[in-house]
Amino acid sequence: MRRLLQYAGSLLLVILIVIGVRMFCAGSYRISTGAMEKTLQKGDCVLVNKMHSPSNPGHNRIVLYQSPLRRDAGADVLFLGRCAGMPGDTLRIAGDGYRVNGRLLPGFPTPEQTFRIQKDIKGPLLDALKQLQIPYRSVAEDDRSLILRLTAGEEKRIRENLPQIVKIEPVPEAPDSGYAFVIPFSGYVCRPDLITLSFYLEAIRHETGGKADVHDGKLFVDGKETASYLFRQHYYWMWSDSAPAAVDSRHLGLIPESAVVGNVWFCWYSRDRHRIFKRID
Helix, strand or coil, X not given: CHHHHHHHHHHHHHHHHHHHHHHHHEEEEXXXXXXXXXXXXXXXXXEEECCCECCECCCCCEEEEECCCHHHCCCCCEEEEEEEECCCCEEEEECCEEEECCEECCCCCCCCEEEEEEHHHXXXXXXXXXXXXXXXXXXXXXXXXXXXXXXXXXXXXXXXXXXXXCCEEECCCCCCCEEEEECCCCCCEECCCHHHHHHHHHHHHHHCCCCEEEECXXXXXXXXXXXXXXXXXXXXXXXXXXXXXXXXXHHHCCEEHHHEEEEEEEEEECCCHHHCCEECC
């Protein structure tokens, strides 16, 4: 009987160790997306390093992360992307693409443009954006118009989904126009304007339990106007190798540290035998 109890105790200890390793140290995942086709293929099985450190996630590393959007909070929605922007980095979006600390990100499609849309279709528009998983990047609105940022592909999909929309007019931008913002880190104080609010708002809502909103271009937290906001978490900007077809921070926004699972370490199974046990950098 004693030997049986010792065996059961040893087995329980092994199970607890395995569970602990999988929860906090490393985990195996099967790739089900083509977001990183140049490095990982659908069907590949990878080992993910979950032990967070200054280099996990790290610049240019492939990262597994959860959707930060509140609508996805009740589902196990995981995405794969490359960490293009770290906390404290400056992201600039202009006509020539996306730049992190002055470095142009390769392979990115044309960035968002500003469009003016008639306000009387705001309800159907918001429904269409939700259905198409396009973020509502509101810049401003008045009595007659909504002004928001869309990529060319997103604008085309909206037109196809809502043929009753008569006017989606591009707003002319100066050749040197563009905007930049700092990727937030814990302790960073932002004083958001109309542009940066479109990037920061979802993160602020995440941190305040949905108690943040924008009215007339001003930030309100828990019903009170706020001229500045102190971030509590580190955030990251993720992008995909297959940018035109994949979901990344252009759609999900800033990725909080709490949503990061970890760096992809190596591929332990693939239909391509040359990929097996290949380290992923």
